[in-house]
Amino acid sequence: MSLVVVGSVAYDGVETPHGKVGRMLGGAGTFIALSASFFTKVNLVGVVGEDFRAEDESVLRDRGIDLSGLEKAPGKTFFWAGVYSDNMNERTTLTTELNVFADFNPKLPPSYRSAPYAFCGNIHPALQKQVRAQMTAPRFVGGDTMNFWIEGTPKELAETIREWDFLLINDSEARQLSGEHNLRRAARKILEMGPQTLVIKRGEYGAILFRPGGYFVAPGFLLEEVFDPTGAGDSFAGGFMGYLAQQGVSELDQASHQHLRRAMIYGSVMGSFCCEQFGVNRLRTLSREDIERRYQEFKAFTDF
Amino acid sequence: MSLVVVGSVAYDGVETPHGKVGRMLGGAGTFIALSASFFTKVNLVGVVGEDFRAEDESVLRDRGIDLSGLEKAPGKTFFWAGVYSDNMNERTTLTTELNVFADFNPKLPPSYRSAPYAFCGNIHPALQKQVRAQMTAPRFVGGDTMNFWIEGTPKELAETIREWDFLLINDSEARQLSGEHNLRRAARKILEMGPQTLVIKRGEYGAILFRPGGYFVAPGFLLEEVFDPTGAGDSFAGGFMGYLAQQGVSELDQASHQHLRRAMIYGSVMGSFCCEQFGVNRLRTLSREDIERRYQEFKAFTDF
Numbered sequence: 001m002s003l004v005v006v007g008s009v010a011y012d013g014v015e016t017p018h019g020k021v022g023r024m025l026g027g028a029g030t031f032i033a034l035s036a037s038f039f040t041k042v043n044l045v046g047v048v049g050e051d052f053r054a055e056d057e058s059v060l061r062d063r064g065i066d067l068s069g070l071e072k073a074p075g076k077t078f079f080w081a082g083v084y085s086d087n088m089n090e091r092t093t094l095t096t097e098l099n100v101f102a103d104f105n106p107k108l109p110p111s112y113r114s115a116p117y118a119f120c121g122n123i124h125p126a127l128q129k130q131v132r133a134q135m136t137a138p139r140f141v142g143g144d145t146m147n148f149w150i151e152g153t154p155k156e157l158a159e160t161i162r163e164w165d166f167l168l169i170n171d172s173e174a175r176q177l178s179g180e181h182n183l184r185r186a187a188r189k190i191l192e193m194g195p196q197t198l199v200i201k202r203g204e205y206g207a208i209l210f211r212p213g214g215y216f217v218a219p220g221f222l223l224e225e226v227f228d229p230t231g232a233g234d235s236f237a238g239g240f241m242g243y244l245a246q247q248g249v250s251e252l253d254q255a256s257h258q259h260l261r262r263a264m265i266y267g268s269v270m271g272s273f274c275c276e277q278f279g280v281n282r283l284r285t286l287s288r289e290d291i292e293r294r295y296q297e298f299k300a301f302t303d304f
Numbered sequence: 305m306s307l308v309v310v311g312s313v314a315y316d317g318v319e320t321p322h323g324k325v326g327r328m329l330g331g332a333g334t335f336i337a338l339s340a341s342f343f344t345k346v347n348l349v350g351v352v353g354e355d356f357r358a359e360d361e362s363v364l365r366d367r368g369i370d371l372s373g374l375e376k377a378p379g380k381t382f383f384w385a386g387v388y389s390d391n392m393n394e395r396t397t398l399t400t401e402l403n404v405f406a407d408f409n410p411k412l413p414p415s416y417r418s419a420p421y422a423f424c425g426n427i428h429p430a431l432q433k434q435v436r437a438q439m440t441a442p443r444f445v446g447g448d449t450m451n452f453w454i455e456g457t458p459k460e461l462a463e464t465i466r467e468w469d470f471l472l473i474n475d476s477e478a479r480q481l482s483g484e485h486n487l488r489r490a491a492r493k494i495l496e497m498g499p500q501t502l503v504i505k506r507g508e509y510g511a512i513l514f515r516p517g518g519y520f521v522a523p524g525f526l527l528e529e530v531f532d533p534t535g536a537g538d539s540f541a542g543g544f545m546g547y548l549a550q551q552g553v554s555e556l557d558q559a560s561h562q563h564l565r566r567a568m569i570y571g572s573v574m575g576s577f578c579c580e581q582f583g584v585n586r587l588r589t590l591s592r593e594d595i596e597r598r599y600q601e602f603k604a605f606t607d608f
Contacts, residue, residue: 087485181391184528205509208526217605219521222512224488261608301521302606304565 002041002114003245005033005238006106006131006143007121009046009060009070012279013081013095016088016228024279025056027078028121028144031231034283035238035270036119037063038291040245043112045069045131049077049100059284068109073100088226108134117245119168119237122146125153125160132163139250142166142195144237150176158193165251166197168237174200183208187215196251197260199240199267201233209264211257218264219302221272221294228278232271235283239263239270269294306345306418307549309337309542310410310435310447311425313350313364313374316583317385317399320392322531328583329360331382332425332448335535338587339542339574340423341367342595344549347416349373349435353381353404363588372413377404392530412438421549423472423541426450429457429464436467443554446470446499448541454480462497469555470501472541478504487512491519500555501564503544503571505537513568515561522568523606525576525598532582536575539587543567543574573598 007029013022029046036042043066052072060067078101081094106120106127113136120128120143132141142164149157150173157177161167167190171183177193178186183200187210190198198210206220243266249256269291276282311333317326333350340346347370356376364371382405385398410424410431417440424432424447436445446468453461454477461481465471471494475487481497482490487504491514494502502514510524547570553560573595580586 182528182530184526202509205506206523215526215605216608217523217526218608219510219523222488222519222521224486226486258608265608299608301519302608304520304522304562304569304603304606 001116001245001248002043002112003036003241004043004045004069004108004112004115004118004131004135005029005036005121005241006045006118006128007032007123007234008078008101008104009044009048009052010078010080010101012230013079014228014230014278015083016278017084017086018225018227019278021278023079025059026080026230026279028231028234030060030280031234031274031283032119032121032238032241033060033065034063034280035235035274036242036245037065037238038270038286038288039239039242039266040117042066042242043069043108043115045106045108045112047071047073047100047104049073049075052077059280066112069107069112071107073103075100077101082230084229088229091229106131116140117241119143119241121234121237122149125149125157129156129160129163140165140244142168142197144168145173145177147173147176162194164195166199167195168199168201168240170201170203170233174198184215199264201236206268207236207264209260211260213257216261216264218261218268219298221268221298223272223275226275229275230279232274235274236267236271238267240267242266265295265298266291269298305420305549305552306347306416307340307545308347308349308373308412308416308419308422308435308439309333309340309425309545310349310422310432311336311427311538312382312405312408313348313352313356314382314384314405316534317383318532318534318582319387320532320582321388321390322529323582325582327383329363330384330534330583332535332538334364334584335538335578335587336423336425336542336545337364337369338367338584339539339578340546340549341369341542342574342590342592343543343546343570344421346370346546347373347412347419349410349412349416351375351377351404351408353377353379356381363584370416373411373416375411377407379404381405386534388533392533395533410435420444421545423447423545425538425541426453429453429461433460433464433467444469444548446472446501448472449477449481451477451480466498468499470503471499472503472505472544474505474507474537478502488514488519503568505540510572511540511568513564515564517561520565520568522565522572523602525572525602527576527579530579533579534583536578539578540571540575542571544571546570569599569602570595573602
């Protein structure tokens with residue numbers, strides 16, 4: 001079933017110990033949409049500037065992503081540049097030029113509104129809230145946030161996530177949002193804020209799924225070479241949501257629990273592939289067989 | 305089958321955000337032996353001073369640990385004191401008084417020598433080497449090391465681990481020993497140094513088992529409250545080796561692979577219990593049923 005993905009479509013400049021790319025297709029919405037497109041029909045909502053290249057639009061279109069919701073605005077596309085430390089554990093932002101993304105106000109085209117699934121990338125929580133409001137039959141809706149909104153707009157964020165079925169954040173964001181250092185206690189507090197499904201990402205160490213009735217720990221994949229970690233968390237989100245949308249999972253459905261666990265693994269699989277090449281390159285060449293093979297590898301290295 | 309445990313028996317002073325204990329039973333050998341004692345017969349080799357209290361000896365004896373190899377030397381028992389940061393992620397050593405441990409030279413009493421299993425805690429690699437040399441029918445022998453020996457005595461360390469069946473170290477030690485940041489590549493290099501079983505501990509994130517034919521990732525247990533992490537890695541080692549000794553695992557035995565995976569989980573179980581109270585307190589009150597219950601919890605939160 002269809003998944004609406006809301007988020008930035010951008011140009012990234014990235015430097016890692018493996019090399020440097022001055023300008024390439026990036027943005028959370030891009031990674032989420034590309035990753036989810038291996039599982040389900042994706043409807044993208046975003047904004048780009050006049051400098052957005054036809055060949056980059058084709059990267060998305062070639063994966064069958066609906067771009068009716070990708071607005072083209074006067075001005076330049078969001079640009080971000082960053083550099084990774086030698087061991088890739090730290091990232092320093094060099095440039096953030098919001099450009100047309102500064103005035104982004106997500107509008108779902110009529111053809112998107114009946115989609116049951118939506119993932120809202122990290123934007124102002126008041127804008128995230130409007131996404132769900134535009135959906136006519138929301139079944140499983142949620143998204144991401146970041147420290148900037150947790151600190152700056154806590155009230156708006158609380159109102160948004162109160163209506164969400166799931167929240168997908170990293171460990172430091174979970175600690176900040178809950179005021180609890182311990183992840184189990186942090187998770188319990190966050191589940192009381194609204195979302196009944198919480199995914200806490202832990203970078204290379206994997207991710208944890210928390211539900212009122214239990215939890216599930218997904219390990220990170222041990223890559224031999226991390227080429228460029230940019231977009232790995234968003235690729236996780238895309239694999240997670242794409243699989244759930246493919247399976248038609250409903251929050252109220254008991255059978256969903258097993259699907260949620262598998263979605264965590266598919267998310268991890270997609271995040272791991274993303275790191276293998278610069279930017280979206282690996283997601284462009286990936287096949288469904290590659291994904292299944294790595295999913296089976298997760299089975300093999302976790303079975304006891 | 306019997307397991308020889310070689311390592312420090314000490315007094316620890318520990319301060320965590322939950323409280324402070326000025327002096328209590330500790331030491332790697334103590335944690336390893338206590339943890340392993342839930343699975344198999346343990347023969348401890350260590351040294352204590354004249355100040356070693358009868359009640360602390362009873363803690364070991366009450367768990368059925370053979371103390372024929374626990375030497376009592378003139379002088380004081382090894383004393384270590386440290387303080388943990390607020391989030392427990394950092395530990396600062398306040399005092400290290402080696403005392404009688406400075407001259408420790410592990411001697412296996414005749415009754416220990418036919419034991420097939422041995423775990424050598426972190427001491428000078430030349431001394432670790434002598435442990436295996438004293439065994440008459442070694443089946444699965446290995447141990448731990450640390451940055452101090454990796455830097456200071458690389459030649460002796462290489463000679464020791466060349467003869468070992470397994471090595472159990474943490475991620476930063478694995479990186480230092482191999483000169484590789486990436487854990488998969490680090491593991492490949494270390495497996496070429498001798499041990500055909502390598503366990504890399506990752507603190508709260510769990511541990512990874514590497515073998516020439518594959519690997520296994522054990523997640524860390526999500527405790528709600530980490531009271532005192534001192535000894536958690538040693539308790540992991542004790543659970544890991546204790547289970548293998550109980551199962552009679554042989555390095556050459558194909559059936560061992562599944563046992564090695566389960567041993568990783570039992571290690572994680574024991575490490576998690578250790579953190580629940582100060583020092584060895586939780587290991588004193590633990591039951592085999594508690595262990596099985598947590599093992600099943602690992603099954604539940606990793607199954608997909």
